[in-house]
Amino acid sequence: MQPTVHYNMGGVPCNFHGEVVAPRGGDPDAVVPGLMAVGEAACVSVHGANRLGSNSLLDLVVFGRQAARRCAELQRPGMRHAPLPGDAGELAVSRLDRLRNAQGSRPTAAIRLEMQKIMQMDAAVFRTGESLEEGARKLAQTFESFADVRVSDRSLIWNTDLVETMELENLLLQATATIQSAANRTESRGAHAREDFPQRDDEHCLRHTLVWVEGPGRVRFDYRPVHLNTLTDEVQTIPPKARTY
Ligand SMILES: Cc1cc2nc3c(=O)[nH]c(=O)nc-3n(C[C@H](O)[C@H](O)[C@H](O)COP(=O)(O)OP(=O)(O)OC[C@H]3O[C@@H](n4cnc5c(N)ncnc54)[C@H](O)[C@@H]3O)c2cc1C
Numbered sequence: 001m002q003p004t005v006h007y008n009m010g011g012v013p014c015n016f017h018g019e020v021v022a023p024r025g026g027d028p029d030a031v032v033p034g035l036m037a038v039g040e041a042a043c044v045s046v047h048g049a050n051r052l053g054s055n056s057l058l059d060l061v062v063f064g065r066q067a068a069r070r071c072a073e074l075q076r077p078g079m080r081h082a083p084l085p086g087d088a089g090e091l092a093v094s095r096l097d098r099l100r101n102a103q104g105s106r107p108t109a110a111i112r113l114e115m116q117k118i119m120q121m122d123a124a125v126f127r128t129g130e131s132l133e134e135g136a137r138k139l140a141q142t143f144e145s146f147a148d149v150r151v152s153d154r155s156l157i158w159n160t161d162l163v164e165t166m167e168l169e170n171l172l173l174q175a176t177a178t179i180q181s182a183a184n185r186t187e188s189r190g191a192h193a194r195e196d197f198p199q200r201d202d203e204h205c206l207r208h209t210l211v212w213v214e215g216p217g218r219v220r221f222d223y224r225p226v227h228l229n230t231l232t233d234e235v236q237t238i239p240p241k242a243r244t245y
Contacts, residue, residue: 013208013224014042016231018067021224023210028224034082036071038064043208045227099165100156104148108165111149114142115168115175123179128196132183139179140217143172177211180219185209200242 013021018038019031039060046059122135146169153161187201188194210222229237 011039011041011043012037013210014038014044014063016044016063016066017070018042018044018063019070023222023224034074036067038067045208095166096162099149099151099169100154100159100162102149102151102165104150106145106148107150108161108168111142111146112164112168112171114145115139115172118142119175119179123175123182125191126193126195127182128194129183129186130196132179136176136179136183136217139172139175143176143216146172146216172216173213176213176217176219180213180217181209181211181221184221200240202240206240 018036020035122131186197187205208224212220
């Protein structure tokens with residue numbers, strides 16, 4: 001299993017240039033030099049605007065272009081990649097081997113169905129602290145049971161059994177991040193509708209959640225401020241407002 005997953009609403013935190021941000025030393029905007037993400041994998045602090053009709057594709061075109069421009073600024077002809085450690089790639093290969101040879105008793109499809117039901121029942125659009133806590137508890141059990149997964153196909157060609165099992169492990173990490181973050185966010189905002197906290201709470205919750213999944217049911221949180229201002233004075237800053245229908 002991957003030791004941790006760094007997850008943010010929508011993906012890894014990024015700045016407007018597509019550079020991945022990893023807060024450190026009191027700087028919430030510190031970047032990981034050379035690492036970039038755009039599109040579905042990224043969270044560019046556009047606070048949910050990329051979730052509205054057709055803006056996701058716009059998001060990846062705009063920030064994809066910006067990331068390319070940033071690369072052009074950073075790269076110089078003849079620049080070399082930093083030397084990789086001798087064991088680079090070993091984690092990925094050992095993960096593949098571990099799952100390809102998994103000889104447990106639980107089929108991938110059974111674990112996946114259990115996870116889907118938990119997320120649909122307890123982390124639905126309208127949720128409460130009670131449903132989320134209950135879901136998080138059940139999900140941790142389902143995630144634990146992944147240690148007992150069974151993969152029947154050991155081949156290395158078109159092995160959909162293996163692919164689905166790897167995807168399931170990713171999904172268990174993502175589901176854990178999603179449900180635990182939702183339980184931790186005691187307000188309603190955008191698509192996160194808490195029946196026990198129907199109001200948006202800018203005082204305590206106007207921030208990005210960063211979550212590290214350290215194992216079944218085990219998470220660690222950190223936060224980043226939301227950038228509320230545009231980068232130019234050509235466009236007026238639009239303050240957040242209540243989502244109404
Ligand atoms: C049901 C649905 C409807 C949507 N409708 C709209 C809409 O109407 N308008 C809109 O703007 N947006 C819509 N979106 C969102 C939009 O489709 C996505 O935001 C966009 O496709 C993301 O593009 P991407 O290139 O960032 O990621 P993806 O399209 O997810 O591409 C990532 C690629 O990476 C590959 N990959 C993953 N892991 C690895 C690996 N380890 N090695 C190599 N390759 C890998 C994947 O196979 C995939 O091809 C919708 C999304 C969904 C799910």
